[in-house]
Amino acid sequence: MTRKPLIAGNWKMNMNHLESIALVQKIAFALPEKYYAKVDVTVIPPFTDLRSVQQIVDSDKLKLRYGAQDMSEHDSGAYTGDISGPMLAKLGCTFVVVGHSERRTYHYEDDAVVARKAKAALKHGITPIICIGEGLDIREAGDHVDYNINQLRGSLDGLTQKELAKIVIAYEPVWAIGTGKVASAADAQEVCAAIRSELSRIASPETAAKTRVLYGGSVTSKNIASIVAESDVDGALVGGASLKSDEFAQLCAVA
Numbered sequence: 001m002t003r004k005p006l007i008a009g010n011w012k013m014n015m016n017h018l019e020s021i022a023l024v025q026k027i028a029f030a031l032p033e034k035y036y037a038k039v040d041v042t043v044i045p046p047f048t049d050l051r052s053v054q055q056i057v058d059s060d061k062l063k064l065r066y067g068a069q070d071m072s073e074h075d076s077g078a079y080t081g082d083i084s085g086p087m088l089a090k091l092g093c094t095f096v097v098v099g100h101s102e103r104r105t106y107h108y109e110d111d112a113v114v115a116r117k118a119k120a121a122l123k124h125g126i127t128p129i130i131c132i133g134e135g136l137d138i139r140e141a142g143d144h145v146d147y148n149i150n151q152l153r154g155s156l157d158g159l160t161q162k163e164l165a166k167i168v169i170a171y172e173p174v175w176a177i178g179t180g181k182v183a184s185a186a187d188a189q190e191v192c193a194a195i196r197s198e199l200s201r202i203a204s205p206e207t208a209a210k211t212r213v214l215y216g217g218s219v220t221s222k223n224i225a226s227i228v229a230e231s232d233v234d235g236a237l238v239g240g241a242s243l244k245s246d247e248f249a250q251l252c253a254v255a
Ligand code: PEP
Pocket: 010, 012, 172, 176, 177, 178, 179, 180, 216, 217, 218, 219, 237, 238, 239, 240, 241
C-alpha cells in the first residue's frame, strides 16, 4: 500500500493576514505544481489568516491546501472565542489540527475533548490531524509506546469505523517540538508503526494500511529525508521550518 505523503506547515501564532499573503505567494512560487503529484501540502495558519489564504489559493487555483490549528466541538452558540467546524468548512479548510501538545498543555485539552473535536471536524467534511506524543520523562522511562497507544485510543474514542477511515494521525514527541531535538528516524518509525498496528485493531487492517501517520518535532529540509524514508512515516507536521518559504518548499520537495 503506497500512501501519498502529507506535509503540513503549522504556523502556530505567527503571521498576520498580510504576512500570510506574502508567505503563501512565496510558497506557490517555490513549489511548482508538478510536486503535488507526489506530495500533498497544506498550510495551517492562524484563524485570522484563513480568508486571505483562501483567496490566493482560489484565485491562483493552487493545489496547496489549508486548514486550521484547532476548532470547537460545537457547531454554534455561546462559546466566546471559539471557531466552529461549519465556519472552517465554509472557508474551504481541508484539514484541522486537533490535540496539538500546545493545546493540551495551555488549554488543558484532554483525550476526550480531542476525540469530540475530531468527530465534529469529520461531521463537516474536514480531515482532523490528530496529534499525540509523549513528554521527555515518559520517553526516558521507556514508556513511550504504551503512552502513545493510550493517548491514541482516548483521542479516537467514539469515532465510527467510517470516521476512522478519514483521519490523519501526527506523532509529535513533546520533547522534540520547537527544541531542535529531532527524533531519530528509528524512534519515529517505532511509534508510527505501533500507531498503525493499533489502528489495525481499533479500525481494520485496510484502514490502518491507508491512514497517513505523520511525524512532527523539529523537522527541517536537512532531516526530513531519513524520517520519511521509514515505512510507517507518511510525512510531517512542521512548525518552525514552515515559516520560511524556501525551507518549507525544499522540505516538501525532498518528501
Ligand atoms: C509543531 O508545531 O507541531 C512542530 C512540530 O513544531 P516544530 O517543527 O517547530 O518542532
